[in-house]
Amino acid sequence: MPKNRLEAFSDGIFAFAATLLILNLAVSGHPLGEQLLGIWPSYAAYAVSFITIGIIWTNHHMVMHQLAHVDRFFLMVNVLFLMFIAFIPFPTRLLALNLQSEGAQAAAITYGITLTTTAVLFNVLWRYAAHDRRLLRHDAEQKVVDGIGRSYLLGPVMYLSATLIALLSPIASATAYLAIGAFYVLESSIFGRRP
Amino acid sequence: MPKNRLEAFSDGIFAFAATLLILNLAVSGHPLGEQLLGIWPSYAAYAVSFITIGIIWTNHHMVMHQLAHVDRFFLMVNVLFLMFIAFIPFPTRLLALNLQSEGAQAAAITYGITLTTTAVLFNVLWRYAAHDRRLLRHDAEQKVVDGIGRSYLLGPVMYLSATLIALLSPIASATAYLAIGAFYVLESSIFGRRP
Amino acid sequence: MPKNRLEAFSDGIFAFAATLLILNLAVSGHPLGEQLLGIWPSYAAYAVSFITIGIIWTNHHMVMHQLAHVDRFFLMVNVLFLMFIAFIPFPTRLLALNLQSEGAQAAAITYGITLTTTAVLFNVLWRYAAHDRRLLRHDAEQKVVDGIGRSYLLGPVMYLSATLIALLSPIASATAYLAIGAFYVLESSIFGRRP
Amino acid sequence: MPKNRLEAFSDGIFAFAATLLILNLAVSGHPLGEQLLGIWPSYAAYAVSFITIGIIWTNHHMVMHQLAHVDRFFLMVNVLFLMFIAFIPFPTRLLALNLQSEGAQAAAITYGITLTTTAVLFNVLWRYAAHDRRLLRHDAEQKVVDGIGRSYLLGPVMYLSATLIALLSPIASATAYLAIGAFYVLESSIFGRRP
Numbered sequence: 167m168p169k170n171r172l173e174a175f176s177d178g179i180f181a182f183a184a185t186l187l188i189l190n191l192a193v194s195g196h197p198l199g200e201q202l203l204g205i206w207p208s209y210a211a212y213a214v215s216f217i218t219i220g221i222i223w224t225n226h227h228m229v230m231h232q233l234a235h236v237d238r239f240f241l242m243v244n245v246l247f248l249m250f251i252a253f254i255p256f257p258t259r260l261l262a263l264n265l266q267s268e269g270a271q272a273a274a275i276t277y278g279i280t281l282t283t284t285a286v287l288f289n290v291l292w293r294y295a296a297h298d299r300r301l302l303r304h305d306a307e308q309k310v311v312d313g314i315g316r317s318y319l320l321g322p323v324m325y326l327s328a329t330l331i332a333l334l335s336p337i338a339s340a341t342a343y344l345a346i347g348a349f350y351v352l353e354s355s356i357f358g359r360r361p
Numbered sequence: 362m363p364k365n366r367l368e369a370f371s372d373g374i375f376a377f378a379a380t381l382l383i384l385n386l387a388v389s390g391h392p393l394g395e396q397l398l399g400i401w402p403s404y405a406a407y408a409v410s411f412i413t414i415g416i417i418w419t420n421h422h423m424v425m426h427q428l429a430h431v432d433r434f435f436l437m438v439n440v441l442f443l444m445f446i447a448f449i450p451f452p453t454r455l456l457a458l459n460l461q462s463e464g465a466q467a468a469a470i471t472y473g474i475t476l477t478t479t480a481v482l483f484n485v486l487w488r489y490a491a492h493d494r495r496l497l498r499h500d501a502e503q504k505v506v507d508g509i510g511r512s513y514l515l516g517p518v519m520y521l522s523a524t525l526i527a528l529l530s531p532i533a534s535a536t537a538y539l540a541i542g543a544f545y546v547l548e549s550s551i552f553g554r555r556p
Numbered sequence: 557m558p559k560n561r562l563e564a565f566s567d568g569i570f571a572f573a574a575t576l577l578i579l580n581l582a583v584s585g586h587p588l589g590e591q592l593l594g595i596w597p598s599y600a601a602y603a604v605s606f607i608t609i610g611i612i613w614t615n616h617h618m619v620m621h622q623l624a625h626v627d628r629f630f631l632m633v634n635v636l637f638l639m640f641i642a643f644i645p646f647p648t649r650l651l652a653l654n655l656q657s658e659g660a661q662a663a664a665i666t667y668g669i670t671l672t673t674t675a676v677l678f679n680v681l682w683r684y685a686a687h688d689r690r691l692l693r694h695d696a697e698q699k700v701v702d703g704i705g706r707s708y709l710l711g712p713v714m715y716l717s718a719t720l721i722a723l724l725s726p727i728a729s730a731t732a733y734l735a736i737g738a739f740y741v742l743e744s745s746i747f748g749r750r751p
Numbered sequence: 752m753p754k755n756r757l758e759a760f761s762d763g764i765f766a767f768a769a770t771l772l773i774l775n776l777a778v779s780g781h782p783l784g785e786q787l788l789g790i791w792p793s794y795a796a797y798a799v800s801f802i803t804i805g806i807i808w809t810n811h812h813m814v815m816h817q818l819a820h821v822d823r824f825f826l827m828v829n830v831l832f833l834m835f836i837a838f839i840p841f842p843t844r845l846l847a848l849n850l851q852s853e854g855a856q857a858a859a860i861t862y863g864i865t866l867t868t869t870a871v872l873f874n875v876l877w878r879y880a881a882h883d884r885r886l887l888r889h890d891a892e893q894k895v896v897d898g899i900g901r902s903y904l905l906g907p908v909m910y911l912s913a914t915l916i917a918l919l920s921p922i923a924s925a926t927a928y929l930a931i932g933a934f935y936v937l938e939s940s941i942f943g944r945r946p
Contacts, residue, residue, distance in 0.1 A: 171368055171422050173756055178376030181763025185771065185837045186380060198845070198854030202861060213834065220830030224823065227756050238419070238549040245415030249408065252380045260393070269393030276397060354823040366563055366617050373571025377767075381575060433614070433744040440610030444603065447575045455588070464588030471592060561758055561812050568766025576770060628809070628939040635805030639798065642770045650783070659783030666787060 169236050172244065176230075179248045180223040183255060184216050190259040210340075211262035214347050215254055221350045222251065222284065225318070229292050232311065234303040240294060247287040253280055261340060270336035277343065278329025285321035292318055324349075364431050367439065371425075374443045375418040378450060379411050385454040405535075406457035409542050410449055416545045417446065417479065420513070424487055427506065429498040435489060442482040448475055456535060465531035473524025473534065480516035487513055519544075559626050562634065566620075569638045570613040573645060574606050580649040600730075601652035604737050605644055611740045612641065612674065615708070619682055622701065624693040630684060637677040643670055651730060660726035667733065668719025675711035682708055714739075754821050757829065761815075764833045765808040768840060769801050775844040795925075796847035799932050800839055806935045807836065807869065810903070814877055817896065819888040825879060832872040838865055846925060855921035863914025863924065870906035877903055909934075 191208050193201040236244075257280045260273035295301040296311050324346050332339035386403050388396040431439075452475045455468035490496040491506050519541050527534035581598050583591040626634075647670045650663035685691040686701050714736050722729035776793050778786040821829075842865045845858035880886040881896050909931050917924035 168426070171372060171425075174369065174372045174759060175376050175418060177756060177759040178373055178763055179380055181760050182377055182380035182767055183383075184833070185764050185767040186383065188768075188771065188837055188840050189384070189774075191841045193845070196854060197857070198849055199857035202845075202857055212838070216834045216837065217830060220827075220833070223760060224826050224830075227826075230756075231753070241419050242415075242546055242549040245412060245419075248379070248415070249411045252383055252411065253407070255383050256386045260388070260397075264393055269391060272392070272394035272397055351827055354827040363621070366567060366620075369564060369567040370571050370613060373568055374575050377572055377575040378578075381578065384579070436614050436617075437610075437741055437744040440607060440614075443574070443610070444606045447578055447606065448602070450578050451581045455583070455592075459588055464586060467587070467589035467592055558816070561762060561815075564759065564762040565766050565808060568763055569770055572767055572770040573773075576773065579774070631809050632805075632936055632939040635802060635809075638769070638805070639801045642773055642801065643797070645773050646776045650778070650787075654783055659781060662782070662784035662787055 169230060169233055172236055172241065173230055176226060176244065176248060177223070179252055180219060180226070183252045184219045184223075186255045187212050187215050187258055190255060190262055205262075207265040208262040210344065211258045211265075214344050215258040217347045217351060218281070218343075219251065219254060221347070221354075222288065224354075225288065228314070229288075229295065232303060232306045232314070233295055233301045235301060236295075237301065240291070240301060243287065243291050243294060247284065247291055250280060250284040250287060254284075256280075265336070265340060270340075271332055274332035274336040274339040275329060278325060278332055278339065281343070282322055282325040282329055285318075285325050289318050289322060364425060364428055367431055367436065368425055371421060371439065371443060372418070374447055375414060375421070378447045379414045379418075381450045382407050382410050382414075382453055385450060385457055400457075402460040403457040405539065406453050406460075409539050410453040412542045412546060413476070413538075414446065414449060416542070416549075417483065419549075420483065423509065424483075424490065427498060427501045427509070428490055428496045430496060431490075432496065435486065435496060438482065438486050438489060442479065442486055445475060445479040445482060449479075451475075460531070460535060465535075466527055469527035469531040469534040470524060472538065473520060473527055476538070477517055477520040477524055480513075480520050484513050484517060559620060559623055562626055562631065563620055566616060566634065566638060567613070569642055570609060570616070573642045574609045574613075576645045577602050577605050577609075577648055580645060580652055595652075597655040598652040600734065601648045601655075604734050605648040607737045607741060608671070608733075609641065609644060611737065611744075612678065614744075615678065618704070619678075619685065622693060622696045622704070623685055623691045626685075626691060630681070630691060633677065633681050633684060637674065637681055640670060640674040640677060644674075646670075655726070655730060660730075661722055664722035664726040664729040665719060668715060668722055668729065671733070672712055672715040672719055675708075675715050679708050679712060754815060754818055757821055757826065758815055761811060761829065761833060762808070764837055765804060765811070768837045769804045769808075771840045772797050772800050772804075772843055775840060775847055790847075792850040793847040795929065796843045796850075799929050800843040802932045802936060803866070803928075804836065804839060806932070806939075807873065809939075810873065813899070814873075814880065817888060817891045817899070818880055818886045820886060821880075822886065825876070825886060828872065828876050828879060832869065832876055835865060835869040835872060839869075841865075850921070850925060855925075856917055859917035859921040859924040860914060862928065863910060863917055866928070867907055867910040867914055870903075870910050874903050874907060 191205065191212060193205060195201060257273065257277040260269070261277050264270050264273040292315060296315060299306070299308075299311070302311065324342075328339050328342035328346060331342055386400065386407060388400060390396060452468065452472035455464070456472050459465050459468040487510060491510060494501070494503075494506070497506065519537075523534050523537035523541060526537055581595065581602060583595060585591060647663065647667035650659070651667050654660050654663040682705060686705060689696070689698075689701070692701065714732075718729050718732035718736065721732055776790065776797060778790060780786060842858065842862035845854070846862050849855050849858040877900060881900060884891070884893075884896070887896065909927075913924050913927035913931060916927055
C-alpha cells in the first residue's frame, strides 16, 4: 500500500486542526481595544497549540520519510493518532477561556492528557514501523532510525510531567506547555539550519 | 481522466469532515471538571465517528488503488458518497447531545440512516468500477477484486441492523455503532499487520 | 509556472466549502424527531449546494486537464472564482432558513447572484486559457476545446434565469436551482459512462 | 528533506483560512433584504482578506518553486508564518463588525499588525532560503532571485503604513488595505499575462 494518500489525509487533518484553532478567539462587549488586550490567554493558547501541531507535523513528516510503505495496522494507529491531533482545539479553548478562573486546573489537565496521549501514540506509530525495520526504506540508516526512536521518547515524558504539574499549579502547567513548544522551536532554530 | 485530483478532493472532504467533529464538543456552566466528565457521550460520539470516517477513508483508498482511471459517472457517485461523509458531523452531534434524553431514538435513527446510505453508496461506487472490470487496472487480481466486493457488502447490513435496533433501544443502537467501529479496528489490528 | 499547486489549493477550497455546508444544519427545541423533519429545506439546500460544488469541481478538473501551465493572470482570476465558491455556504444558509418565510426572495436572489457570478468567472477562466490556445496543452484537440467552450456558456444562462425567476416566485427559483443540479447529475449519469 | 509535504500542509492552511472567512458573515433580524445590504462591510472584508490570502499563496507558490529542498529552520519559520495566515479570519471579523462603530480603530490596527507580521515573516522565509543561495535550486537565476527579494520588501512597508494610518482614520486604513489588494490584482492583470 503506497503512502502518498496517507500523507495527504494526515496533512489535511494537521492543517485543519491548526486552522480551526482560530475559531476559539472571540470578543464580546466593549471597548474593543480593552477586550482585545484582555484575551491574551487566547492568543497564547492559539500560538502554543498551533506551534505544537506544526512541530508534530514536522516529526510525522520525518517518520513518513523513513518509510517504504504502510500496512493496515499502521493506518489504523495513524487514525487514532490523528483523532487526538484533531482533538487539540477543544482543550486549547478550555485553557484559553479558563486560565484565569477556577476551571484552570481541569483545563490544564485536559490539555495535558490530550498532548501526552498524542505523544504516546506517535511513539507507538514509530516503534511499530521501526521494529525489525518492518516498514522502513531499505536505505534508511539504522543510526538515524535509533536516534529518532530515542528523541521521540522525550515527548510523552515532558507532556506527562507538565500534566502532573497542573495538580499543583495550573499556571505553571500552562507555562510548561509553552516551554515545551519553545524548546522544540529553539532546538530547530539552532540545530536545524543547514551549515 | 486521471484519478489523482479525485483523490485530493476526496481526501480533503474525509479529513475535513473528521476534523469538524471537534466543533461538536462544548461545555457550559461549571464547575468545569464535572462538566468535562458529564459530556462523555460527546467524547464517545467523537471517537466513533472519527474512527468510522478513518475506516471508510482507508477503504476508499483501497478502492482507488485498484482503479486505472475514473469516468464522469464514477465522479458523480463519488460526489454523492462524499455528501454523506460530510454529513456525518451533524448526526454525530445529535447523538452526543441527545443520548441521555428523549431525543435519543430520533438521533440514533438519523445517525444510522446516514451511515447506511454511506455504506450503500460505497458499494455502488465499487460495483460500478468493478463490473466487467470497467475502471480497474489491468494488473488488479480478480481474486482480490471479488474479495473486496464480498467484504464491502457487510457494511450496509451491519449499519442497517444497528439502525433498526434504534427502534427498540437507542442505547443499544449507539453501542452497536461503537461495536462496528471496534470490529473494523480489531480486524485491521489482527489481520492487517505485515507478517 | 506548474499547475499542480494551483490544483491542490483549488481542491482544498472546493472540499472545504462543500464540507462547511454542514455547519448550516442545526436543530433547536423538541421533540427532536419533529424538528428533524421540519428542517427539510436545510437538507435540500445542503444537497443542492454540495452537488453543485461537486459539479463545478468536476468541470474545473476538466479545464485544468487541458492546460499545459498557468500564468499570474489565470491564477488571479482563479482566486476570484474560488472566492465565490467559498461564498456558497452563506447564501445556502440564507435559503435553508428563509425558504418558508418572507425573506425567501432576498435569499433566492442572493443564492442566484452567487452562482451566476461563479459561472461567469468560470467562463472567463476557460476563455482566457483557450483564447489562441494561450495555456493549452499541445495535444488538446481543438474540437474538444470548442465543445467545452460552448457547453460552459449554458451555466451563466441557466443560473441567471433561475435568479430572475426569484422576482416572481422564490420557491420556483429554488426549484430551478435543484433542477439545474439534477440536470447535470443526470447528464453525467447518462452520457458520462464508459461504453 | 523534500518539499512536497510542506507544500501540501501550507496549501491546506491557505485554503482553509480563506474558506473559514465565510463564517464571519451572518445576518440577524429582518427584513432580510435590508440586512443583506446593511452588512456590506462584511462582504468587503471577506473579499479583501480572501484576495490577500490568495496573493500571499501565489507568492508562497513562487518562493517554493525556487527551492531545491527545505531544512528544519525553514519549516519552523514557515509554521510561524502559517500561524499568522490562519489568524487572518479573526481580525477580518473584527473589521467587518466594527467598521462603522467606535471599535473601528482597534480593529484596523489588529488587522494591520496581523498583515504586517505576515509580510515580515514572509520576507524572513525568503531571505533565509536565498541567503548564499542556501536552499535554492541550482538552476534558479540570480537575477530572478534578486528581483523577488526586492519586490517582497514592498509588502511590510505597505501594510505598516496602512496600520499607522489607522491611528488617524480607521476608514482610511481599511481603504488602504483594499487598495493594497487591488494593487496586487492589477499588477498581475497587467504584467502577469503571457504575451
